[in-house]
Amino acid sequence: MSASIRPRVGRIRLRISLAALASVALVSIPLSAAEADTPATTHLSGTLSDDAAWVADVPDRWNGTLLLFSHGFGTLTAQDAPADAVRTELLAEGYAMAGSSYDPNGSLWALNSAERDQFATLDAVTAKIGTPRRTLAIGNSMGGLINAQIARDGGGRIDGALDQCGLVAGGTDLDNYQLDAEHTIAQLLLPEQDVKLVRFGSADEATATATLLTKAVTAAQATPQGRARIALAAAYLNLPAWSPEKDRPAATDWAGQEAQQYDWFAQGILSFLEIPRYAMEQSVGGNNSWNQGVDYVGLFANSPHAPQVHALYQAAGLDLRADLSALTKGATITADPAAVRRAQQTSSAGQGLDVPLLDIHTTGDNLVPVEQENRFAARVRASGDGALLRQAFVERQGHCTFTTAETVAALHSLEHRISTGRWDNVATPVALQRSATALGLDGAAYVPYCPAQLSVGRDDHPARPTRH
Template sequence: MRPRAPRPTAARLTRTAVATAVVTALTTLAAPAAPAAPADTGTTAHLTGTLPDGATWIADVPQRWNGTLLLFSHGFGPTVAQDAPSDAARTELLTEGYALAGSSYDPNGSMWALRSAEHDQFATLDAVTAKIGEPRRTLSVGQSMGGLVNAQLARDGAGRIDGALGLCGLVAGGTDLDNYQLDAEYTIARLLLPGQQTALVRFGSAAEAAATADRLTAAVTAAQSTPQGRARIALAAAYLNLPTWAPGRTAPAPTDWSGQEEQQAAWFAQGILSFVEGGRYAIEQSAGGNNSWNRGVDYTRLLAGSSHAPQVRALYRAAGLDLDADLGALTRGAAITADPAAVRTAERTSSAGQGLSVPLLDVHTVADNLVPVEQEHRFADRVRAAGDGALLRQAYVRRQGHCAFTTAETVAALHALEHRVTTGHWDDAAAADTLQRSATALGLDGAAYIPYRPAALTVGRDRPAYPAHH
């Protein structure tokens, strides 16, 4: 077990304000709500406890336990114990005989709880097994930010867990996240709010983060009314790795550039920047400062590496705008620097991909607005570089939204992971067609697994080198 990192020295979160903003954004953006714990019944035992750091844990154990314990890592938001990704998934998993457990993480710190999450999950495992006995098998499952926690458990959990299932995981880590989000925020501020001072990093309060989100969102809303504004929105969306397929819409054609931008604008209109800025504030609180930077970033080169570059170029031509001029202005004005200690803390607490010790299956929707599917590309590169590519498999669902999986898709992925743990081989268990057949055969709520290969993440920085803030 890795030692627990010290508590942040930065000021604590204004938790009520941030929690309200985050929960509102999650609801607006169709992220899953926190599942409620089921009441005790004659067939399921519901257990609770508290860890030394104040984190709480829960567990649900069916009367006919199949011997497998699922350790669930929840996503970003209020630090409340959860043991399944949704109510429906919990019901199905308990019906199949799995025991479920999960912690809140440390409730006294930031909602970006990476400084305590891995430690608290392992401590939860100890606490639960002390009450129910040693499981025949332990599998970790993580969702969103919890997918990053899950990847850390898969890295460090040899002898504690046997395999891991990641759902919509934020596996590129906190610094990559903050950096590509900074590129998008900076583009909106510089090109759509020229001459105005807009705080983008080092937020002093939740209110300051929310004010930035409101200002940037209003700028995008206003810009959508002109061809020039829409072209610049597309540029910001490219840096944000924002999908071109929004909820309730038909996916636009590959060369329907204006249709793609319209759906990206719909994501902005639904409040994605409120989530971005609230998340940045929480990460800064956890890391003890700003862990992102754009000084030295070449925005021309950055766009050239984006899968959205053809769309941006086409919309700039149609609008009669000089793309090179905008990119040059962005590059010349890039002056935001990082706090070295915060970068080091985020690297230590909020990253993964430095190797795997157990098999990991990651599942992602192809149009994820909050954790872009391109994060899986970045993560896989790191796992392969560590020599552990054979332990990793990734699967994709053709759907819009963050963590928008059916229960059938989740359970089928779990069964595929179990195949790997039982046999020692993936075979074709994690292939799209196999997962689709397995999920459909469950007769639950459908499935949409497809063969897919994500594009590279547009981030333009390698870690851990960074320009220092003085």
């Protein structure tokens, strides 16, 4: 495609006029250059009409490029960079940065307001500093989903986007494959209990479910049968078999793989599933996930972890087919159709791109599995925008654990695409690794990689809240 990307007819455009911004307080505060490598910088802040806060940092020697940063799930605090070290490096290179908190009056799953607030922040900042020569959007985790939406809707407002560990499969896919894992733990490890998995009435209810499921996994780890079933739940969760500060297990070290998957459970990953589920249910007005009608036999057959689970079940003397059939029989959770439709409207991505997008992801992401990139890419290609998308992968475990060098190199690659209208080879793992290493910062680990298929047994179409 050409360097000039024209907006499509009918594509929703968010045009927030300056006149529509109420109570925007702009405060210019010169920051002291305490660190020798930090340039003189002006800090700006303000408030949007929905009470969202925004911040921006502008170096005195601004290179004309503004970076619009979308932060991930958590406290609704304005942020303009993924990490302090990244901010320091990019300010030194002359970039200005901005970002908002999103609406602080709503759910922590802030997709109802985030894209609107990000564009409003762009308006507020440019009113203060002038029109940038170039505007790039960056986002990570939940902010990666927001950023993919900005890349879809932002033609004419942004020039390109960089995603990091983005939740790009969307909110309903996320809740559905997590439900598959939670259902497996509840059905196979707590068969006599009625475990509440959806429609939480409070954060305390979500926390209680996370605690109950985690205790069940901890107890199960003591037996071969329990470990086999933990591996099955991990397969449905798309959980990597590579945990922090550990060497990656060998390809056929089935017990070693399960031990490292258990590490993630022991470190409290289920709490990171249930609290966001409660927040998403608040945001979309109900339960947007379901398992009624899901064939857990067929779903398991497509998992890249199937050989591991088969081996552990055989070693434990368990009947895998019987467990899978029990999961299918016990799958009775239905979605609230209105919540599914709302999630499709606010919490999905991949329906197209207006600007070039570079996605980078760690290969061992425990919270947003790298397999989400496979799902997202398929949707972008189906929309006809595959030429605008490039994906690159970093061989490291953990969520959003990128080095500063990896982030900056990816940004430079995106800028090449915008300047020339061509990706050429700048987004290949070899080129990104070379570029990141040449920065002399904190190292890099870009590698050739192809994500497996995301294990999720249904789509997120608002008109189809059950599996077909």
